[in-house]
Amino acid sequence: EVSHEINELKVAFHLALIDDATSTFYKDVLRLGAAHSITVSTTETNLKRYWKLDPELKIKMDSEDDYIKAFREIFTEAVRSRLRSAFPVGSELSGGLDSSSVTCVAKKILGENSQDKLKTFSFIFKDFPDADETYYINKVVDTGGIEPHFMDANIISPLKGIENILWHLEEPFNYPSITITWNLFKKKQENNIRIVLTGEDGDIVVSKGQNYFRELAVTFQWKKLFKELRCTSNVFKLNKTSYDKSESLPIKNFNRSFLSTLVNSVIFPLIPDVLKKVLKPLYNKKNNIRTKPDIHILNKEFIQRLKV
Numbered sequence: 356e357v358s359h360e361i362n363e364l365k366v367a368f369h370l371a372l373i374d375d376a377t378s379t380f381y382k383d384v385l386r387l388g389a390a391h392s393i394t395v396s397t398t399e400t401n402l403k404r405y406w407k408l409d410p411e412l413k414i415k416m417d418s419e420d421d422y423i424k425a426f427r428e429i430f431t432e433a434v435r436s437r438l439r440s441a442f443p444v445g446s447e448l449s450g451g452l453d454s455s456s457v458t459c460v461a462k463k464i465l466g467e468n469s470q471d472k473l474k475t476f477s478f479i480f481k482d483f484p485d486a487d488e489t490y491y492i493n494k495v496v497d498t499g500g501i502e503p504h505f506m507d508a509n510i511i512s513p514l515k516g517i518e519n520i521l522w523h524l525e526e527p528f529n530y531p532s533i534t535i536t537w538n539l540f541k542k543k544q545e546n547n548i549r550i551v552l553t554g555e556d557g558d559i560v561v562s563k564g565q566n567y568f569r570e571l572a573v574t575f576q577w578k579k580l581f582k583e584l585r586c587t588s589n590v591f592k593l594n595k596t597s598y599d600k601s602e603s604l605p606i607k608n609f610n611r612s613f614l615s616t617l618v619n620s621v622i623f624p625l626i627p628d629v630l631k632k633v634l635k636p637l638y639n640k641k642n643n644i645r646t647k648p649d650i651h652i653l654n655k656e657f658i659q660r661l662k663v
Contacts, residue, residue, distance in 0.1 A: 445548035450491030453554025
């Protein structure tokens with residue numbers, strides 16, 4: 356009874372990498388937005404937002420140690436509240452700081468209540484040592500309380516079982532390694548895992564970020580600042596070699612030398628906002644930075660008809 360008519364605007368959004376939380380590829384099918392609840396009765400439909408992030412909220416503490424203590428308490432409680440399950444709990448473990456931190460806290464909490472080991476699931480790349488993080492994964496496993504499971508990712512074709520995956524997803528996706536993830540989930544299912552912890556996007560939450568450089572500058576820690584800038588500019592030089600045309604980098608095709616990192620991360624953020632409004636468009640134009648979604652790949656008639 357629901358139309359299967361394609362939502363062409365969603366197709367345009369998908370191709371131009373524009374995020375839209377509530378639409379789908381079907382005109383008459385909508386998504387329930389994050390932090391929303393819906394109540395449906397025979398007479399009415401009531402949509403309600405039950406949570407919203409407060410952008411003005413600031414936490415002020417007396418010392419660095421207080422922040423560390425508070426973060427650890429909240430982090431531990433966040434992991435603890437996700438361990439409630441009538442089935443075995445698993446954790447993805449990449450060897451990075453994010454998943455390693457979650458895994459270590461989870462196995463400690465589980466160890467307090469039972470003798471069961473935490474099952475971890477990891478990709479490994481045997482044929483590509485530069486991409487393989489088995490060394491770091493084993494560092495975590497060697498601390499004990501963990502039952503590791505590994506999957507050799509480089510032998511899985513990106514097209515393996517793709518028709519079956521698409522049938523389940525029922526829509527296109529922007530995730531080229533989805534067949535690898537699919538197979539890892541099959542391994543979790545074989546181990547009767549129902550709850551899976553992950554470190555996904557943890558770096559975005561707790562990263563020192565660009566403000567760290569500015570903080571060092573205004574607190575006159577210049578020796579440390581220059582050391583950090585030198586290391587960062589070297590990393591971006593390496594990234595540029597591998598991802599020269601990557602849209603994921605902040606500045607497309609921009610060679611982040613030490614000087615450019617200094618300007619971009621320290622000097623420019625310290626410029627007053629009034630002056631920044633004048634300088635930013637000029638800076639973006641000079642460095643070919645796009646501030647709007649790229650719709651140039653779309654058919655012109657398609658764009659005009661949909662008023663994208």
